[in-house]
Amino acid sequence: GLAWAGRAVAERAPAAGQRAERPARELYQALNSLRVDGKRVFSVRDISLRRDAVRISLAEGKLAFLAPLDGQVYGAAFTGRGRILAVPRDAVEKLSISRFLDTPLVDEPFSKAYFRFTDDTAAELERQLGQAGQAGQDGRAARAPEPDSDFAESWNPTVSNLNPVHSLRTLCDRLATSPLPYFYTMILGDHTGPFDLVVDDRRVEQVMLGRTQTSGGTRHYDLWASFARAEGPGKAPENVAAVSYRVETSIAANLSLEGHTELTLKALRDGERVISLELSRSLTLESLTGSDGQPLPYFQNEDLSRKQVVERGNDTFLVVLPTGTRVGQELRLVATYRGSVISDAGNGVYYVGARGDWYPHVAGPGNFARLDLSFKWPRKLTLVATGKKTEEKEDGEWRTGRWQSEVSVALAGFNLGEYASEQVEAGGVRIAVHANRQLERAILERLVPKDADTVRIAGMGWGHSGAANTAGAAPVPAMAPPNPAGALKLLARNVAESVHKMERWNGPFPYHQLEISPIPGSFAQGWPGLLYLSTMAFLPPEAERRAGVAQRDQDSFQELMPYHEVAHQWWGNVVTWSSYRDEWIEESLANYCALLYLEERKPGEHVLSPWLENYRNDLLGKIPEHERIYDDAGPLALGQRLDSSLIPDGFAHVIYPKGTWVMHMLRMMLRAPGSKDPDAGFAGLLRSLIEQHRESSLSTAEFQRAIERVMTPEMALEGGHSMEWFFDQWVRGTGIPRYAVQFTVKPQGDSFVVRGTLQQSAVAESFVARVPLYATGASGKPVFLGAVVTGGESTPFHFTARVKPKRIVIDPNETLLWREK
Structure with missing residues (x-):
């Protein structure tokens, strides 16, 4: 046996x-x-x-x-x-x-x-x-x-x-x-x-x-x-979906938080007794009950795996239901919790550290739900939040208020501080900009050093892959610090204008109000109807220079950050990503829409071109302590996985520059020069995506199919009606092609025959692209010769020109991400 x-x-x-x-x-x-x-x-x-x-x-x-x-x-x-x-x-x-x-x-x-x-x-x-x-x-x-x-x-x-x-x-x-x-x-x-x-x-x-x-x-x-497994379950078997949240939050004078949330959820699978929710690790659950008022077992901040911590932070908690779920069943939970998620940055500047997890909710970007938020907070502070404010009143040393979402939203945020405020109207949208009356301690110390008359400070990076630096920056004298509230009126007007201009690309603004509030540091974030902007965005350029911020970063804070976050009201809040592999779409579209607004606001300055050139240089820059360039860090489809021990900030180094270029190339391919509205194709694509995926997620595959529905014949470089070649190369692959041209010119009657080869390197042999070539004659003005569809290392071409070319210029209108050979 x-x-x-x-x-x-x-x-x-x-x-x-x-x-x-x-x-x-x-x-x-x-x-x-x-x-x-x-x-x-x-x-x-x-x-x-x-x-x-x-x-x-x-x-x-x-x-x-x-x-x-x-x-x-x-x-x-x-x-x-x-x-x-x-x-x-x-x-x-x-x-x-x-x-x-x-x-x-x-x-x-x-x-x-x-x-x-x-x-x-x-x-x-x-x-x-x-x-x-x-x-x-x-x-x-x-x-x-x-x-x-x-x-x-x-x-x-x-x-x-x-x-x-x-x-x-x-x-x-x-x-x-x-x-x-x-x-x-x-x-x-x-x-x-x-x-x-x-x-x-x-x-x-x-x-x-x-x-x-x-x-x-x-x-x-x-x-x-x-x-995914070859014979896996297909779509992720989520246990529950969010229906609504009723959140009551009390903020004490010491900024500690007590919360009470009623969650209404819908079961998506039969027989599940354990469901996963998110709440900041800084908040301790005190009770959790079901619809019958009976306490439910839960596991919070206990023994998450390393991959879970990386994927979603250590903010997951598990709830055990008394019986197995039934598909379509409505579940009601009530959670109470307390802790400290609001921090003091000094000089009365506060910020919410748990920006997305200050109340319990279903994890995942596509879980849209109705929200009803109530707050009690110290009277001296102003509080702003997601949703439409339906009431606010004073009660002794306290204020109370209520905000309700006008539509379903994926997440809600709030912020508070001793604010100065400015309001404007833009086409029925109320824009309210709030700024701290004083600077947080970290910035103040940059501007007013304690032990020196001058200061050299490294810049802060945001939204681009170039490392902040002080190259060429001279010592600056210590002067009185600026008042961040001084920029309110100008910022409010510019944001209102950006909302109006972006409607051309994205359709009507999705909310009736937009609250803008400051947050310490060098980052920004957008919630439905609410923006967090770095304090740097509220400072005049002179103050940023005095703080040692490099020119590239000044441009980011002043010119790009506010409008990138405005664009996230559509891309990220109305339409969100399906998985981490798709987050590049919303980040790239938000960035590109911001640049299109800047281009339209300053039509004679050609704002878009230097940004594209900067992004090209970012991607071609060497990774510190590596021989490879940043584009080699990985494809857009890896999303947050681009952050690793090899390149800790790989996401920012790849997603913003390359994603912006991808959107630009798509727009250029859809463009119809000479028509009444050359960008009608690209604008129509964006508006249709918003409508088709409103209050839901958008995957890369769905994005590709949407482009294929509106693509021109010239975009089908591999035949058929497919953009697979483009997504394989630019989204799921790496590589920036090098190009060089060799040519000869022979007269033929009143014209000239131009023969030559376009040489392609630094990419796979199978890489294809439609490369426009222009000829420059005695006048120096580029004249379009034609486009060459590359095929391997060397592609021959044959054109006829009316003017004898002295030089052939590759893609002078920047329709393609490439580099010189």
Whole structure:
């Protein structure tokens, strides 16, 4: 017999719906207490596990299961010789792996592996152990499991440390009537050190490989690859969707916050008892009840995995429902919480640190819901918030107010301070700009140094990939600090004008009001009807110069940041991204719409051209301590994964410059020069996207299909009616082509025959582009010769010109992102 193999995995326990389940907290503790079963350690040889595009081979060594819980085995540990091979099907993921491992696949020998699972891994291992028990490859019978306490003790400290996060994930499946399989292994690679493999049907992209790395004293989670299983569940199986939130918030004189939120949710899956919500880690849940008023178990700030912290911050909490959900069922929860999410930047300047998680809500950008917000706060402060203010009154030393969303929104924000304010009207939209009466301490110290008469300060970067610097900046004398409120009227007028001008591209402004408030630092953020702008945007250029801000960053703060955030009212709030792979669309469109507004506001200054040139130079700039350029950091489709230990701010270095260029190239391809409205095609595309995806998400695939519906024949560079070539090269790929031209000119009657070749390099052989060529004659004015569709390293061309070309100019109107050879 093989009775020993059958005992490796205890008899299966009844399904969740059949057994009397332990209370959630007790189950969690029991799962945390699981340890390696040292009484049953197997000598293994040539065992393998296949999970989609990943194969794990255990060549030789020892393996033991974790002790069973209620007859179910949830993990195992291995020490010996093994190998993992992962070969993603997707080209983007191969490129991603190459960024970290210099090869497009993971092929790594290892000495240790820790497994956790809720799928059939235990039975699969048991079956292979049983087969090995009959006869090994060398003809010798494999030994039955034996006690080995040393093996167990070598593993149990690690198991104890790693268990909690897996306990929460196991709990989700344990309590569900239709569990979704989960498989995890931590591999100790011979060359890479420890890394993770996750295959989880509760993830949008079920397969994930990555590891934690430290760079510059900061821990990063480097996501090597993430992709859907070939036979995965398809669309992410979200448990619930948001319907509405009623949020009551009380802010004390010391700025601490107490909150009470009523959440109305709709169930999207049958049989789920655990749902995931978000709330700032700085706020402590004090109670959570269901619609019947009975308390519900919850898990907050407990043992999130490294990948969860990277993906969504350590702000997730889990709620355990008393019974399984039914599709379409309405769920009502009431949460109370308290903590400190409002910070004091000095001199009476305050800001909300938990900008998106100051109230409990369903995670994810596409969860639109109605909001009803009520606040109580100190009377001396002004408070602004998302939604239409329906009431505000004083009550002794306090103010109270209520804001209600006019439409469904994905998230809400608020801000407060001792503000000076200015209001203007713009086509039925009320624009209210608020500024602090004093500067926060950090900026004040830049302007008024304590121990010196002059100051040199590095600039702050925002919205572009060029590192802030003080190159060429001279010491500046200390002077009296400016009043940030002094810029209110001009900023209010400019924002009102931008709202009106952007309606041409995006359709009517989506809200009846827009509140603009300051936030310390060098960043900005947009909520529905509410903007946070860096204090720098409220300062005059002279003050920014005195603070040591480089000219490029001054331009960002003054010229781009406010209008980028205005554009986010459409792109990011009305339409949001479907997943992290699609966030580039909203960021790029917001940036490009801001530049189009600046171009229209200053028609004679050609504002767009220098910005495009700056962005080109940003992408071609060398990565510090690397030989590669920033464009090599990764494609737009990687989104936030561009931030890594290799390039900590890779997202900003790629998304803004390259995304802006992508939108510009699309606009140029859709443009109809000489028509009454040359940009009607691009404007129509944007407005149709807003209408079709209003209060919902937009994916890259949907964006591509929308372009294909309006594309011109000249855009079909590979035949058919497809823009696949463009998205493969510019969104899912990297590379900026180099071009050079060689030509000869021969007279032919009254004209000239121009023959030559367009040389293309620095990109793949298959890279295609439509490159416009112009000839310059004696007058020096460029005259269009024609466009060359590249095909490989050298593409011949043949044109006839009326004027003898002295020189051929490549793309003088900047329709294409390229560089000189």
